[in-house]
Amino acid sequence: MVKSYDLLVIGFGKAGKTLAAKMSALGKNVALIEQDADMYGGTCINIGCIPTKTMMVAAEHNLDFSQTMERKEVVTTRLRQKNQASLTEAGVDLYNAKARFISNKVVEITTGNEVNQLTADIIVINTGATSNTLPISDLLDTKNVVDSTGIQELEKRPVTLGLIGGGNIGLEFASLYAKLGTKVTVFEAGDTLLPREEPSVVHLAKGYLEEDGVTFKLNARVTSVTNNGDKVILSADDVDYTFDVVMYATGRKPNIEGLGIENTSIALTEQGAIRVNDYCESSVPNIYAVGDVNGGLQFTYTSLDDFRIVFGKLTGNEDYNLSKRQNVPTTTFIEPPLSSVGLKESQLIEQGIPYQSNELLVSSMPRAHVNDDLRGVYKVHVHPETKEILGATLFSRESQENINLIKMAMDNHIPYTYFKNQVFTHPTMAENLNDVFNV
Ligand SMILES: Cc1cc2nc3c(=O)[nH]c(=O)nc-3n(C[C@H](O)[C@H](O)[C@H](O)COP(=O)(O)OP(=O)(O)OC[C@H]3O[C@@H](n4cnc5c(N)ncnc54)[C@H](O)[C@@H]3O)c2cc1C
Numbered sequence: 001m002v003k004s005y006d007l008l009v010i011g012f013g014k015a016g017k018t019l020a021a022k023m024s025a026l027g028k029n030v031a032l033i034e035q036d037a038d039m040y041g042g043t044c045i046n047i048g049c050i051p052t053k054t055m056m057v058a059a060e061h062n063l064d065f066s067q068t069m070e071r072k073e074v075v076t077t078r079l080r081q082k083n084q085a086s087l088t089e090a091g092v093d094l095y096n097a098k099a100r101f102i103s104n105k106v107v108e109i110t111t112g113n114e115v116n117q118l119t120a121d122i123i124v125i126n127t128g129a130t131s132n133t134l135p136i137s138d139l140l141d142t143k144n145v146v147d148s149t150g151i152q153e154l155e156k157r158p159v160t161l162g163l164i165g166g167g168n169i170g171l172e173f174a175s176l177y178a179k180l181g182t183k184v185t186v187f188e189a190g191d192t193l194l195p196r197e198e199p200s201v202v203h204l205a206k207g208y209l210e211e212d213g214v215t216f217k218l219n220a221r222v223t224s225v226t227n228n229g230d231k232v233i234l235s236a237d238d239v240d241y242t243f244d245v246v247m248y249a250t251g252r253k254p255n256i257e258g259l260g261i262e263n264t265s266i267a268l269t270e271q272g273a274i275r276v277n278d279y280c281e282s283s284v285p286n287i288y289a290v291g292d293v294n295g296g297l298q299f300t301y302t303s304l305d306d307f308r309i310v311f312g313k314l315t316g317n318e319d320y321n322l323s324k325r326q327n328v329p330t331t332t333f334i335e336p337p338l339s340s341v342g343l344k345e346s347q348l349i350e351q352g353i354p355y356q357s358n359e360l361l362v363s364s365m366p367r368a369h370v371n372d373d374l375r376g377v378y379k380v381h382v383h384p385e386t387k388e389i390l391g392a393t394l395f396s397r398e399s400q401e402n403i404n405l406i407k408m409a410m411d412n413h414i415p416y417t418y419f420k421n422q423v424f425t426h427p428t429m430a431e432n433l434n435d436v437f438n439v
């Protein structure tokens with residue numbers, strides 16, 4: 001027999017779990033299917049944002065490797081249980097099973113030998129993303145070669161770590177492991193790190209990471225990984241390097257594996273994501289795709305924003321959609337964190353937008369002296385006539401908080417002169433927005 005719901009969510013991601021709880025609170029009959037009980041709460045809680053940032057804070061507090069790992073376990077376990085409880089308390093039926101479409105309307109769910117079928121008026125796919133694997137033979141079969149999930153399961157701290165990919169994940173782990181005392185080498189295929197950030201700031205960030213003991217190989221072509229006993233031999237550009245552990249972090253791809261998309265009329269993008277319209281709806285009416293699986297930005301907060309769009313659509317408010325999303329800020333959690341929002345100088349030039357810029361060194365900021373961390377810079381671009389803020393990069397301690405102030409100002413067309421003349425508490429990193437916006 002096919003069991004029927006108002007709403008079926010596949011995957012315990014940020015968007016899906018929020019939608020499930022909210023719709024259930026509105027009296028809808030809701031089910032959520034998650035294939036792995038250790039993933040209740042999704043990637044962010046269990047293997048993404050939360051464990052990585054918890055480990056960073058632990059390392060900053062000089063905890064050693066095993067204490068750092070223990071602390072991560074405590075935090076993720078607590079949040080995983082909290083996530084499970086909030087769903088079940090909201091009245092959502094939680095199935096620990098692997099979901100697979102067998103038609104546009106019917107989803108088969110499998111737990112061990114037990115197979116059931118579910119259907120619903122609305123189906124939401126929230127299955128996340130998985131690590132890209134490089135076309136290097138034996139990558140997956142070589143001992144001590146891991147991805148960002150595997151590295152969180154290590155039992156002992158590697159003395160040497162090779163990182164393939166110098167993007168968000170690669171650099172955050174480089175920063176973390178350098179702090180923990182590991183000798184880190186990053187192999188990046190591009191000729192620069194973080195190409196979407198201001199080049200002068202990236203140059204500074206690379207220098208700080210090097211001071212912390214990280215070595216970079218840019219324009220690197222990694223051709224093989226093999227074992228010599230427990231060690232990993234990584235070959236890049238005809239040179240062999242030996243590491244205790246090698247991690248690959250070369251992007252993450254939408255996770256549709258085993259989802260039975262071939263049994264439906266759901267269309268995919270060229271990159272293998274589920275194609276969606278402005279309301280996150282797939283090519284099949286009433287089937288939505290939210291979070292990493294729809295090929296948009298891969299952040300927990302954009303997944304949450306997908307929830308807002310779908311929740312609005314399902315409850316009769318279509319005011320907001322993907323086209324209206326603006327000024328998405330980002331933070332790369334290296335030390336200090338690098339945060340930015342809006343356009344970079346090269347984009348302003350390319351788009352012919354008139355602009356004025358200002359820069360302020362963190363070493364000139366009173367709070368930086370209190371923090372005993374003088375590293376970094378603030379850099380902003382403003383429109384000389386409209387006075388609107390066009391873009392900002394904050395590279396400093398606490399930048400992950402303050403970038404959100406600038407995002408709010410940009411969204412609400414608050415002129416930069418407001419920041420220039422605003423009364424801010426002292427001594428804070430935020431007060432330096434007075435000076436950097438004194439353009
Ligand atoms: C190491 C790392 C660090 C990160 N750090 C940050 C950060 O600091 N800030 C930030 O904003 N973002 C960060 N991200 C990205 C962020 O974690 C993701 O963008 C976000 O979690 C994606 O959520 P989602 O809603 O797409 O689904 P997910 O949270 O990925 O959930 C998908 C769930 O679906 C389940 N699933 C998959 N297929 C099936 C199936 N067939 N049946 C049943 N269940 C299924 C999976 O097991 C998984 O639990 C990080 C990612 C990683 C890997």
Ligand SMILES: NC(=O)c1ccc[n+]([C@@H]2O[C@H](COP(=O)([O-])OP(=O)(O)OC[C@H]3O[C@@H](n4cnc5c(N)ncnc54)[C@H](O)[C@@H]3O)[C@@H](O)[C@H]2O)c1
Pocket residue numbers: 134164165166167168169170172187188189190194220221222249250251252297298299330331332333
């Ligand atoms: N702080 C955050 O918000 C945060 C943190 C971690 C992850 N994330 C999300 O997760 C996503 C995935 O992270 P990621 O770091 O895997 O991807 P990424 O796209 O950020 O970086 C991948 C890097 O790997 C490099 N690369 C690709 N092929 C390579 C090869 N063969 N050899 C060497 N380098 C190669 C790319 O040039 C790029 O620099 C991010 O895009 C981001 O959306 C966010």
